[in-house]
Amino acid sequence: xxxxxxxCKIIEGxxxxxxxxxxxxxxxxxxxxxHAKTHLLVIPKVHVASLAELYDSKDDxxxxxxxxxxxxxxxxxxxxxxxxGYRSVINTGVDGGQTV
Numbered sequence: 001x002x003x004x005x006x007x008c009k010i011i012e013g014x015x016x017x018x019x020x021x022x023x024x025x026x027x028x029x030x031x032x033x034x035h036a037k038t039h040l041l042v043i044p045k046v047h048v049a050s051l052a053e054l055y056d057s058k059d060d061x062x063x064x065x066x067x068x069x070x071x072x073x074x075x076x077x078x079x080x081x082x083x084x085g086y087r088s089v090i091n092t093g094v095d096g097g098q099t100v
Contacts, residue, residue: 002047006100011045021075025067028075038079038086042072051092 001008009015011027020040021028031039044064048054054061069088076082091097 002049005047005049007041007043008047011043020079021071023067023071025064026071028071036087038081040075040079042068042075044068050098051090 018030028042
């Protein structure tokens, strides 16, 4: 875990969060500044600063990405977004809109 990473602090319980899902690989929390009726953040339990960071470690990247998207589908079912549908967004880097 990274010392000054807000998401690592949330995962460790140092910052309170409204968790809606948790398994061995990820947690999902409600966004504190939602931009949609249902706005959740699905966060890997391993520190990842951005999707671009995963590029160097393909095996770990595949597992992490699979865990995130698998959890997203499970959560969508649990919160009633499926079968209707939901939107998944990954902002990567400053030019990609990543703000944290």
